[in-house]
Amino acid sequence: MCRKLPNRMLGVRGGGVNMRYLILGASAAGINCAKTIRELDSHGEITMVSEDKYIYSRCMLHHIIGEMRTIEEMSFAEDKFLENYKVNWIRDTRVEKLKSHDKKVILDNGESIGYDKLLIATGASSFIPPVKNLREGKGVYGLRNIEDALRIREDAKKVSSIVVLGAGLVGIDGIVGLLEQDANLFLVEMFHRILPMQLDEVSALRYESLFEREGVTIYTGVRAEEVILSKDNRVTGIKLGNGKVIDCGMIVVATGVRPNVDFIEDNTIRVNKGIVINSRSETNISDVYAAGDVTGESPIWPLAVKQGITAAYNMVGIKKELEDSFSLRNSMNFLGLVTVSLGLIEAPDESYSISVETYGDNYKKIIHRDGIIYGAIIQGDISYCGVLTYLIKNKINISNIDKDIFDIDYSDFFSIKENGEYEYVV
Amino acid sequence: MNRIKVNRDLCMACLNCVLGCMIEHNEKGKGIYDLDLEDISNEGRNHIGLDKNKCPTPIICRHCEEPECMYTCMSGAMTKDRDTGMVAYDEKKCSSCFMCVMACPYGVLKADAVDRKVVLKCNMCNGREIPRCVENCPTGCLELGEEE
Numbered sequence: 001m002c003r004k005l006p007n008r009m010l011g012v013r014g015g016g017v018n019m020r021y022l023i024l025g026a027s028a029a030g031i032n033c034a035k036t037i038r039e040l041d042s043h044g045e046i047t048m049v050s051e052d053k054y055i056y057s058r059c060m061l062h063h064i065i066g067e068m069r070t071i072e073e074m075s076f077a078e079d080k081f082l083e084n085y086k087v088n089w090i091r092d093t094r095v096e097k098l099k100s101h102d103k104k105v106i107l108d109n110g111e112s113i114g115y116d117k118l119l120i121a122t123g124a125s126s127f128i129p130p131v132k133n134l135r136e137g138k139g140v141y142g143l144r145n146i147e148d149a150l151r152i153r154e155d156a157k158k159v160s161s162i163v164v165l166g167a168g169l170v171g172i173d174g175i176v177g178l179l180e181q182d183a184n185l186f187l188v189e190m191f192h193r194i195l196p197m198q199l200d201e202v203s204a205l206r207y208e209s210l211f212e213r214e215g216v217t218i219y220t221g222v223r224a225e226e227v228i229l230s231k232d233n234r235v236t237g238i239k240l241g242n243g244k245v246i247d248c249g250m251i252v253v254a255t256g257v258r259p260n261v262d263f264i265e266d267n268t269i270r271v272n273k274g275i276v277i278n279s280r281s282e283t284n285i286s287d288v289y290a291a292g293d294v295t296g297e298s299p300i301w302p303l304a305v306k307q308g309i310t311a312a313y314n315m316v317g318i319k320k321e322l323e324d325s326f327s328l329r330n331s332m333n334f335l336g337l338v339t340v341s342l343g344l345i346e347a348p349d350e351s352y353s354i355s356v357e358t359y360g361d362n363y364k365k366i367i368h369r370d371g372i373i374y375g376a377i378i379q380g381d382i383s384y385c386g387v388l389t390y391l392i393k394n395k396i397n398i399s400n401i402d403k404d405i406f407d408i409d410y411s412d413f414f415s416i417k418e419n420g421e422y423e424y425v426v
Numbered sequence: 427m428n429r430i431k432v433n434r435d436l437c438m439a440c441l442n443c444v445l446g447c448m449i450e451h452n453e454k455g456k457g458i459y460d461l462d463l464e465d466i467s468n469e470g471r472n473h474i475g476l477d478k479n480k481c482p483t484p485i486i487c488r489h490c491e492e493p494e495c496m497y498t499c500m501s502g503a504m505t506k507d508r509d510t511g512m513v514a515y516d517e518k519k520c521s522s523c524f525m526c527v528m529a530c531p532y533g534v535l536k537a538d539a540v541d542r543k544v545v546l547k548c549n550m551c552n553g554r555e556i557p558r559c560v561e562n563c564p565t566g567c568l569e570l571g572e573e574e
């Protein structure tokens with residue numbers, strides 16, 4: 001249950017005027033911040049501005065490409081979110097400038113909005129690498145916004161071959177969606193295996209063969225060198241570093257993201273890889289907070305949510321620190337094969353031990369040293385593996401647990417809190 | 427809110443709670459004779475773990491105050507009802523990414539064994555007065571308790 005505080009302590013500016021909260025971005029971080037502010041402050045005015053026209057989960061864009069979900073079914077917010085939480089949403093609107101000295105933002109329609117507390121949760125955009133002709137070509141798409149997915153879906157019906165550049169989680173999501181369309185698919189990855197950040201050789205190869213069985217042609221260990229364009233700049237092919245040319249009418253680029261910070265004026269908010277925040281989601285400028293992919297830390301959904309919630313507490317004046325920013329964790333479910341990847345995927349040197357278990361379609365690997373687990377890949381049956389996540393992120397020593405490492409579960413740390421919840425004793 | 431309380435010392439690993447859960451969520455009927463134990467689509471949403479001393483431990487959703495499964499859910503399938511305290515799972519919204527399975531620190535969650543499409547998650551027997559696991563527990567290890 002949310003902590004109930006007397007309203008007079010919250011959200012009230014001098015003279016009894018309600019606090020004005022402004023949130024830029026309507027996604028994981030922004031929506032969760034808005035929701036949490038409302039749970040803590042029933043009177044404050046909450047305004048949310050976004051370029052997004054819809055509230056939707058970017059992680060499900062493959063469902064749009066593959067025509068498995070409608071736009072309405074892409075929402076991750078509860079029904080009637082805006083009404084229930086009394087959030088004023090200005091959608092389809094870009095923020096052009098943040099005037100942090102005047103505590104206001106300027107929108108692309110010329111209007112400006114003032115704030116008492118601001119959250120920047122503008123996320124990130126697809127990064128299109130400087131490959132010759134890639135940025136100029138028509139038929140080149142990133143995969144970040146629902147508009148990208150809709151365009152990819154429409155174009156996919158018109159072309160016979162599509163190349164996806166980059167075999168990380170976003171690129172593979174693109175392939176999964178596109179498999180529902182008819183075009184021939186090519187996947188190009190610079191590293192020598194797909195999903196190189198998440199998987200080791202064994203677990204990646206299993207996905208490679210599943211995708212190949214679906215008709216996807218995979219090129220690993222090779223770069224894109226040049227895009228071949230028609231006279232009117234339409235993509236007609238792509239040349240790879242090994243000299244191979246793939247004829248294609250569309251290229252989906254999934255080679256990483258860059259934080260959306262172009263509305264921030266120089267010498268105001270500190271930007272490094274992204275907006276720099278502390279564990280309270282505060283920036284260097286007072287009353288300005290940031291959360292999610294815009295921080296340029298680890299672009300994963302749960303971190304954006306938690307930073308957004310943390311920001312909300314601090315914005316209403318309750319000190320809260322985010323302790324859990326462990327982000328080396330990914331789960332994936334492609335073509336019916338599920339994998340969870342945690343922490344290190346390879347042992348850095350021989351001082352680490354590697355325990356492996358394989359049976360049926362299961363492959364499980366745990367990397368550990370002196371009783372501390374540093375990484376794991378669990379492929380196939382991932383039941384109850386959240387315990388491993390906890391052990392890895394908290395570096396729990398398991399050396400006194402005389403059990404097969406794959407059998408360690410929560411019963412080894414069992415304890416009940418006064419309110420009946422579980423907690424760990426170690 | 428109501429929470430299923432666990433007194434581990436009373437657990438004797440009889441698995442009646444697991445059976446109760448399987449029965450309650452069996453689509454073919456809610457009686458013990460409707461349950462076909464050879465049908466792997468009948469699964470419990472709770473389980474018994476054995477610690478290093480072989481001491482049995484009921485592992486049952488706590489409907490946490492700060493639910494990791496919900497924070498990590500990118501489809502909106504996991505929600506916490508602030509009035510009842512229940513963390514509910516909507517399988518129609520679920521996108522089967524299984525980040526929740528990865529996130530639950532107590533290892534309560536798993537994917538269904540047949541299709542690996544949905545998450546097996548306690549729903550407090552959908553408003554049933556006494557959850558079936560509690561009703562079936564012969565030792566008093568599980569009890570329905572009131573919090574706050």
Ligand SMILES: Cc1cc2nc3c(=O)[nH]c(=O)nc-3n(C[C@H](O)[C@H](O)[C@H](O)COP(=O)(O)OP(=O)(O)OC[C@H]3O[C@@H](n4cnc5c(N)ncnc54)[C@H](O)[C@@H]3O)c2cc1C
Pocket residue numbers: 024025026027028029030049050051052057058059060061062093094095096121122123124143144145169170173260263291292293294299300301302304331500523
């Ligand atoms: C295809 C795909 C699959 C993914 N799969 C996973 C996954 O399985 N697991 C996982 O953990 N993560 C996944 N991610 C990453 C995850 O989606 C992001 O970490 C998450 O969306 C970050 O949320 P956010 O709120 O920080 O920003 P974003 O989701 O990027 O949202 C930014 C918001 O700000 C708005 N905005 C941006 N600039 C402006 C501006 N100038 N003015 C006004 N509004 C603006 C946007 O319209 C949007 O509403 C995936 C991402 C993609 C693209």
